[in-house]
Amino acid sequence: MFDPFYPFDWLANQIVTQLLGLSILSHLGSSLYFFLYDVPKVLTLLILISFLVGTFQSFLEPERVRSLLEGKRTFAGNILAAMVGIVTPFCSCSAVPLFIGFLEAGVPLGVTFSYLMAAPMVNEVAVILLWGLFGLKVTLIYIGFGVGLAIASGYIIGLLKLEKWVEPFVWELQKSRQATPLEDEDTLEPLALTWGQRFEQGRFQSSEIVRSVWLYVVGGIAIGAGIHGYVPTDFITHYGGANNPFAVPIAVILGVPLYANIAGVMPITEALVNKGMPMGTVLAFTMAVTALSLPEMVILKKVLRPQLLAVFVGLMTIGIISIGYIFNAIIN
DSSP states (O other), X not given: OOOTTHHHHHHHHHIIXXXXXXXXXXXXXHHHHHHHHHHHXXXXXXXXXXXXXXXXXXXXXXXXXXXXXXXXXXXXXXXXXXXXXXXSOOOGGGHHHXXXXXXXXTOOHHHHHHHHHHHHHTOHHHHHHHHHHHOHXXXXXXXXXXXXXXXXXXXXXXXXXXXXXXXXXXXXXXXXXXXXXXXXXXXOOOOOOOHHHHHHHHHHHHHHHHHHHHHHHHHHHHHHXXXXXXXXHHXXXXXXXXXXXXXXXXXXXXXXXXXXXHHHHHHHHHXXXXXXXXXXXXXXXXXXXXXXXXXXXXXXXXXXXXHHHHHHHHHHHHHHHHHHXXXXXXHO
């Protein structure tokens, strides 16, 4: 079977065994091999696929996304919002301006949440790394569960009519916008970009992603290499293995207060899976880190009252734990 990453495998093997004279089976040799093989592999994936994604994203702009979701209602709106969240380059750091902008434009609260849940959890970096590290099957299941959770959670929030727990200044902005609409708002035409310009945007997007996450990638791979070479398999399987029925909720609880870039978490995920931790348990941890990071909660606190923030965290936590158990049942 053709392996596009064979040159990286061969080069890492040669450096460890021939140049350094270490055994691949030794602790140090195993760690170094993991690091030297994964760094070029993951960075290559990031460069190539983020270029393609960035080129596609040239068709989507924040204002166009907002217009697309404006006026959408109930379940169909949640589905559309979650699907759009996958292919737009906005992360959790954009939560407040996006939240305000969407509600200001008349996007329902539940639909807005579906977008804000899907965008950071099922973003392009997560998909790229999942595909490269675990293959298409795991990636598709992860995307399906992530999008499903965003749709369901947003729909439930919409049904509960929790608008009263949004800070009042958000609704004041909406009323102000409705009272003074832009004169040319309905006449704005999207920019007609050439394919050369779209490819240039893809190149720029790729360079920006790599520039912003390469350090996290290398750091995450270094941690993963240490786990791969030095952490005993028995230790991982005892505390996080399939025999521990509480492994999934513990992993999620540990992930909620932790903040790490998704690019830094994925190599650690790979090392834990290689050591025998069930895929669902590891990816539940990853989803918790990505979708429920403490900095995101601090940012959202500026526009959400504690009651709504608690509902959001509760729905996501319960959903991610459930996904972890289901993922384990499907994959293992």
